[in-house]
Amino acid sequence: MGHAVTSFTKPNMVENPQVTAQADDFIADSDDIEEAGISVDEINEIVLNLTPEVCGTRLDKVISTLIPQYSRSRIQQWMEAGHVSVDGKIATTKMIAYGDENVIVLPQPAPDEHAYEPEEMALDVVYEDDDIIVINKPAGLVVHPAAGNWSGTLLNGLLFRWSQLGGVPRAGIVHRLDKDTSGLMVVAKNLESQTDLVRQLQARTVKRHYLALVWGTPQLNGTIDKAMARHPRDRIKMAVSDSLSAKTAVTHYERLATGAIDGRLVSLMRCQLETGRTHQIRVHMLSLGFALVGDTLYGKQHLMPVFPRQALHATRLGLIHPDSGEDCAWYAPLPDDFEELLARAGIVVPETLPE
Secondary structure (H helix, E strand, O other): OOOOEEEEEEEOOOOOOOOEOOOOOOOOOHHHHOOOOOOOOOOOOEEEEOOHHHOOOEHHHHHHHHOOOOOHHHHHHHHHOOOEEEOOEEOOOOOEOOOOOEEEEOOOOOOOHHHHOOOOOOOOEEEEOOOEEEEEEOOOOOOOOEOOEOOOOHHHHHHHHOHHHHHOHHHHEOOOOOOOOEEEEEEEOOHHHHHHHHHHHHOOOOEEEEEEEEEOOOOOEEEEEOOEEEOOOOOOOEEEOOOOOOEOOEEEEEEEEEEEEOOEEEEEEEEEEOOOOOOHHHHHHHHOOOOEOOOOOOOOHHHHHHOOOOOEEEEEEEEEOOOOOEEEEEEOOOOHHHHHHHHHHOOOOOOOOOO
16 A cells, blocks of 8 residues: 655645635535534633625624635524624624624634544554644544544544644544545644635535445446435435535546446546535446446445445545645555455556546
8 A cells, every 4th residue: 555645736826815805605515514513621702803795794694704614503593692792792593794893703612512522543644744634544544523422433533633722623624434444534623724624625626535345337337416414214324316505516437447346346446525414426437327336325235245435535636735835736645455446356557547
């Protein structure tokens, strides 16, 4: 197994967004950036100087657009509790912005603080500077605490290694990988970087490439543009849906190689996410009739013993550095278990993968 690779290109001279209000409505990949509170020992106030572009917009909407790490509902809770002020006066949830106010937000800890204790664990750090951390997450590691996984998560490990992340929402996490998906994730080390990264995710400019092994032989390439929502009967699952609650989901794919496992055809796919819905690649490939090898939730149960997890790895991550404006890209080779699976299928991973 090789080492993760980092690359940089010349700086992008486009000015980074500042923490001043704009009226833009971003297409939010809410499954990536869904609010999850963390325990913090010290929370700094957030100062927002509003501009005329937001005149006539509800204040809670303006604030949640400016600091998208926090959900609009949580902003409303803070307003109701008196933790948001406008020009020195306590804000209310019904306030409308005029566009020249000075807003101060005092973020508050979320409930279940016991779930967010620092825990020592080995982390594969691909890249780190003063603003971001890039992690190569192993399969089996849950990203953040939730019911059934209150400890031993990536978030707990981040808080142990970088204690300052206690002052950043979700310890700097801006997107997620499923527990049994391996590969690259970016983490912000400060509020400014997190705000910028979340906006990049919302604008769909972050490049996220995955390698997946599926049963069967899909066409050489294509785009899956199918909205997704919770499965109507099994709430653990997601599903392609045309319901009013469904969210846009777009996956681009390319078949790189084919092989066979126990006489059954398999294909190595490169998938690029345009959006970041929960289980998006797994559900989208299934919608074409090609379940991921090892996927116990969406695949065929009698084929599960072939691999103990879904064969999915986040192999490439590209984004604009939130401070320098550089175009950055990182590459993480397949983990040993995935490489062994491909060898079993008679598939050789191309040395150079498509951009």
